[in-house]
Amino acid sequence: MMSxxxxxxxxxxxxxxxxxxxxxxxxxxxRGTVSRALNGGHNVSRAAQxxxxxxxxxxxxxVNQHARSLxxxxxxxxxxxLSEPQDRLFEDPNFSILLRGCTQALAEYDITxxxxxxxxxxxxxxxxxxxxxxxxxxxxxxxxxxxxxxxDELLSRDVPVVACGRPLGYERSVxxxxxxxxxxxxxxVTYLKALGRKRIGIVAGPADTPGGVDRLAGYHDVLxxxxxxxxxxxxxxxEGGAAAMARLLERVPDLxxxxxxxxxxxxxxxxxxxxxxxxxxxxxxxxxxxxxSIALSTVPRLTTVRQPLSRIxxxxxxxxxxxxxxxxxxxxxxxxxxxxxxxx
Amino acid sequence: MMSxxxxxxxxxxxxxxxxxxxxxxxxxxxRGTVSRALNGGHNVSRAAQxxxxxxxxxxxxxVNQHARSLxxxxxxxxxxxLSEPQDRLFEDPNFSILLRGCTQALAEYDITxxxxxxxxxxxxxxxxxxxxxxxxxxxxxxxxxxxxxxxDELLSRDVPVVACGRPLGYERSVxxxxxxxxxxxxxxVTYLKALGRKRIGIVAGPADTPGGVDRLAGYHDVLxxxxxxxxxxxxxxxEGGAAAMARLLERVPDLxxxxxxxxxxxxxxxxxxxxxxxxxxxxxxxxxxxxxSIALSTVPRLTTVRQPLSRIxxxxxxxxxxxxxxxxxxxxxxxxxxxxxxxx
DNA sequence: CTGAAAGCGCTTACAG
DNA sequence: CTGAAAGCGCTTACAG
Numbered sequence: 001m002m003s004x005x006x007x008x009x010x011x012x013x014x015x016x017x018x019x020x021x022x023x024x025x026x027x028x029x030x031r032g033t034v035s036r037a038l039n040g041g042h043n044v045s046r047a048a049q050x051x052x053x054x055x056x057x058x059x060x061x062x063v064n065q066h067a068r069s070l071x072x073x074x075x076x077x078x079x080x081x082l083s084e085p086q087d088r089l090f091e092d093p094n095f096s097i098l099l100r101g102c103t104q105a106l107a108e109y110d111i112t113x114x115x116x117x118x119x120x121x122x123x124x125x126x127x128x129x130x131x132x133x134x135x136x137x138x139x140x141x142x143x144x145x146x147x148x149x150x151x152d153e154l155l156s157r158d159v160p161v162v163a164c165g166r167p168l169g170y171e172r173s174v175x176x177x178x179x180x181x182x183x184x185x186x187x188x189v190t191y192l193k194a195l196g197r198k199r200i201g202i203v204a205g206p207a208d209t210p211g212g213v214d215r216l217a218g219y220h221d222v223l224x225x226x227x228x229x230x231x232x233x234x235x236x237x238x239e240g241g242a243a244a245m246a247r248l249l250e251r252v253p254d255l256x257x258x259x260x261x262x263x264x265x266x267x268x269x270x271x272x273x274x275x276x277x278x279x280x281x282x283x284x285x286x287x288x289x290x291x292x293s294i295a296l297s298t299v300p301r302l303t304t305v306r307q308p309l310s311r312i313x314x315x316x317x318x319x320x321x322x323x324x325x326x327x328x329x330x331x332x333x334x335x336x337x338x339x340x341x342x343x344x
Numbered sequence: 345m346m347s348x349x350x351x352x353x354x355x356x357x358x359x360x361x362x363x364x365x366x367x368x369x370x371x372x373x374x375r376g377t378v379s380r381a382l383n384g385g386h387n388v389s390r391a392a393q394x395x396x397x398x399x400x401x402x403x404x405x406x407v408n409q410h411a412r413s414l415x416x417x418x419x420x421x422x423x424x425x426l427s428e429p430q431d432r433l434f435e436d437p438n439f440s441i442l443l444r445g446c447t448q449a450l451a452e453y454d455i456t457x458x459x460x461x462x463x464x465x466x467x468x469x470x471x472x473x474x475x476x477x478x479x480x481x482x483x484x485x486x487x488x489x490x491x492x493x494x495x496d497e498l499l500s501r502d503v504p505v506v507a508c509g510r511p512l513g514y515e516r517s518v519x520x521x522x523x524x525x526x527x528x529x530x531x532x533v534t535y536l537k538a539l540g541r542k543r544i545g546i547v548a549g550p551a552d553t554p555g556g557v558d559r560l561a562g563y564h565d566v567l568x569x570x571x572x573x574x575x576x577x578x579x580x581x582x583e584g585g586a587a588a589m590a591r592l593l594e595r596v597p598d599l600x601x602x603x604x605x606x607x608x609x610x611x612x613x614x615x616x617x618x619x620x621x622x623x624x625x626x627x628x629x630x631x632x633x634x635x636x637s638i639a640l641s642t643v644p645r646l647t648t649v650r651q652p653l654s655r656i657x658x659x660x661x662x663x664x665x666x667x668x669x670x671x672x673x674x675x676x677x678x679x680x681x682x683x684x685x686x687x688x
Numbered sequence: 689c690t691g692a693a694a695g696c697g698c699t700t701a702c703a704g
Numbered sequence: 705c706t707g708a709a710a711g712c713g714c715t716t717a718c719a720g
Contacts, residue, residue, distance in 0.1 A: 020698095030706065031698080039700095065720085070713065073712080130421075147673065363714085375692095382715095408712090
């Protein structure tokens, strides 16, 4: 690890930034008054307020956040930790929407969102160090897989955390917001059944993800134990969905419907079905999950289950702010909704 | 704008984090010695080093970065500012590679990368405030369009900045790293010409982007003024590339080659050519630009111009660290390379 | 090699 | 409504 050598002459300290003292002097008041004016303006006269506003403009003053944070113990920023290989981020439109939603919801509280990617263990170490060093007031954790070592570290450091999706194994200890995956799956499978389909397969997500577990459970809620040959597993990628569909088709040639546990995987499944000469939905009805942008670009367009992503963001942020304020961890489960299009 | 109300009882200060004083006490040395041990270990005896290491383990001490930054005037973090609508980020694989490359290069210097997205003017205000408040030591600016108001703000605040790609209008004042777009375009068009193609069109990028300007210039370097009907403009999206290709084809039905200024646009162009019944490369040879992952997934695979993205990341980081240390802005132009596949 | 002390730029009771 | 003062947790000359 290289280390940055000592600068001969610092660019920025050359013209040292104005401090609160400069503002106080220019406004003819004390430092304390300037600080009060900066923090809500309680107990500051109109005259002082105005003089201070002028002085700030004149000096070009910007608060030094490090100094402020040192005393308030707050950084007014939170980390958005993405515990996935980076490529995933760029493949799954859900992440993008979630990211944007959280950024906006946080802005309401004047909190900045810092995106950190913890794809491999090196990243994770760096992120963990950064977060526990008190750079941020809390963390939004977005990952699909269970057994993330980051959770334990954050928990042991008392970093307020809110997870997106049920954090398998940590349901009691970490706050989270999740869509009602199980009920969504139930709705979809009930619908496929109502369509008169007899051989309904499933491409489930990995068993160490809440979506993998809950959507499969919903499927079984409706169909009972069912034929194990009808159950396949994908890894939430397009290729994974395609591969799972191919296996399913080979094993169950008379399949007439399939519930694929994510739109991205469903897109891969559609390709395989087309190549196999199956018409969708005539021969095989296909249901997805997420109602992401992909659902609209597939041919035919996907019947799917909508996750209320923007509400999820808002609730995650609310929970995190509460946690930072000292509230106990709690969970929010949001309803899902069947969206019927052409694929089923 | 809501403001976070005062906590009744703070989660974290409840069990107040250990400070350097706790470590000093546990190790039986002074605060100064602990600090020296933490910062390189110069002038600290072996015995003291070891006692301090033990004390740190025992207390679970983690440095308070705010306190450190307050005195060093360094935050050991830089912002990666993406000045594009967010969707772009997720569509263009180049950004992903650049992001990863910069993260890793910065890690060598023990600097954390913070991704900030400045898509609309609201975002921009927030990012600007964050950056100029001294949260970060510098910024990596990634945007394609000229006239970004953020540049002026950062410059006036003396924030060290390094841009990715030639910052139109700021070539003198901001450091940047760019690929040699013009030469890359020259290589491509020279190659298409050598193939015996007579009617070579171009789908250029927007005129307010360096890629838009330089790649078109390279085209003209080889072909001279040429027929204006052969020149079309796209917006670097897949749909934009498709639309531009359609216009070009309508205007110049005997077109036998086209240089499309980005792989993503080229992918759209290929779709349009296929729909128009043109074979690629037999009827129309197609050249792209970027050598992004898309170039391998199109049918046929794209002949394109490779940008040395990982070298670009490394150079950007090197330049930024230099800037932070007080060096003057400088520019690095990296060579591009023709990659021949099936589309031309 | 080590410790005592000043100081980084702020906020916040406290006394008026 | 306002100012003086303490203190947040660190680093860094300085003197030894």
